[in-house]
Amino acid sequence: MEKLIRFTLNDLAKITSHRSGEIKFGERIQTVPKEMDTLEFLEASDAEFVLLGIPEDIGVRANLGRPGAASAWESTLKSIVNIQHNRFCKGGRLIILGKIDVSEEMETINELSPASKEDRKTFFKLVEKIDKEVSHIVCQIVKAGKTPIIVGGGHNNAYGNIKGLALAKGKPVNAINFDAHTDFRPLEGRHSGNGFSYAFEEGFLKKYFIFGLHENYTSKSILESIKKTEDKVKYNTYEQIAVRGEKNYIEEMELAEKHIATDAFGIEIDLDAIPNIPSSAMTFSGFSAEQLRQFIHYFGKNRNASYLHICEGAPDLAFEKNNHLVGKLIAYLITDFMKAKAE
Template identity: 65%
Template sequence: IQHNRFCKGSQILILGTLDVTALNQQADSLQFSETADRKTFHTLVSEIDKEVSHILSLIVKSGKIPIVIGGGHNNAYGNIKGTALAKGKPINAINLDAHSDFRILEGRHSGNGFSYAFEEGFLKKYFIFGLHESYTSKNVLDKLKSLKERVLYNTYDALNIRREKEFRLEMQIAIDFIKSDAYGVEIDLDSLPMVPTSAMTPSGFSVEEVRQFVYFFGKHPQAAYLHICEGAPALDFETNKHMVGKLIGYLVTDFIKAKNSLD
């Protein structure tokens, strides 16, 4: 991308990459179907949690705004915990996602980052934007309903299929719910159609809608971080592997422009 008056490279620091090579090597020898191996998987994810939360805490304490590019959505837990620790109180989160990632506390994985953060007191309020109705279990829906004072959601089906809800109005409802405290902006790329992820979908929000979403929620003083996760270029066609990175580049610069508009 270009350094110009719309987005200046001098405003961006590139910290680097969290090296999980050794953990991946341990995981390569494990079988998820084996109970003992699943427990080891959970332990490995917990090790990543510690690193992510520590790094996020240091960045936020320094007065900078983290932009985290993953990796799996398991890192939402570390993002939330690290930011909450830096600020000395729980934070809120808005998650654009086909899934709730609010599954049971059975050991850490990518499907329960928010439920663990909620249970441990780091996540105060949580809004799930664009949940896919056909891929959310009854147990999760019942759980979300029981927590409606602190956890709200809308569904992609209500927004873009049945047209019962309007995109812009729903964004306003969501920000009114979370803006009383610092909040994280979470973007799971499996909410966009045909973007290579571990849970790729043929149906989802357009790139333009997601870019508008990032800009809208970034353009508020309480937006504390941006997390873009689950992109998997290795699953794309050989000639298109750069496209995931280009998509992420648009979302990153939209967020930076939103934050700069507050100055």
């Protein structure tokens, strides 16, 4: 875990706002003590969940998207530590591990343009470097008997999450993706649009379900590619459920669960599926935040749910007065997952 910047008790104290008569999450959240080895602490701690940040948007830029996703981690931290510790959800169940150090890679891309073919190759290589760190740390968290909660960053990190879980389990794993896009694009070099296709091609991803795909933004070639693997890769569309009423939201969750929940699986959440959430591919049409919360609760309570990844939120793209709202939403999603696992 060389590239891990551990979150300290001092970091926690700086962003936790105390109020008389209240107990904030930050007053109960666990951090790795300075004197302790990270893995030893993870194995010894009674907390079930480990929060990891990946503050980058290199994969988004490599996919020709708008930058901004790197800012979600700090926004999330400020929100999660200041929610209430109470009988519904207890801060002591969560360890804030820290963030992957991507400062060098983020500095490198300042001199590059994804519009340049040569520069784009460098973007791909930088994403591959991050992949290795993500997969290693996720693998170690799972091996320590904990459930990772990963806050991105771009959706490129789905690859590292899936690979890390598969390595920890010693076999291919499954994934469900709440997303407007498949992220199953061609293997043209690593970016935020092909994390799942790379994981599938390399044998780490066995079964995959895309929930709420937007028909207007899915190419014919990708749909044909999925059709060739329809026993392994399945999907429904937002329009089938919410526009034309051909399918029912609850029933579709049940069908998706049957497809992926027979083995360990990851829950992937792309915030560009929710209307008006600042992201590289922001939308005005999509499922509501409440429906997303229902989704996380439904899949989180399955015993095979093995990690939660929330990505593509970009507070830097929000109106300045409301740039805290992305972190606030992510904090809701994290605690929904924690509550569901408690069931």
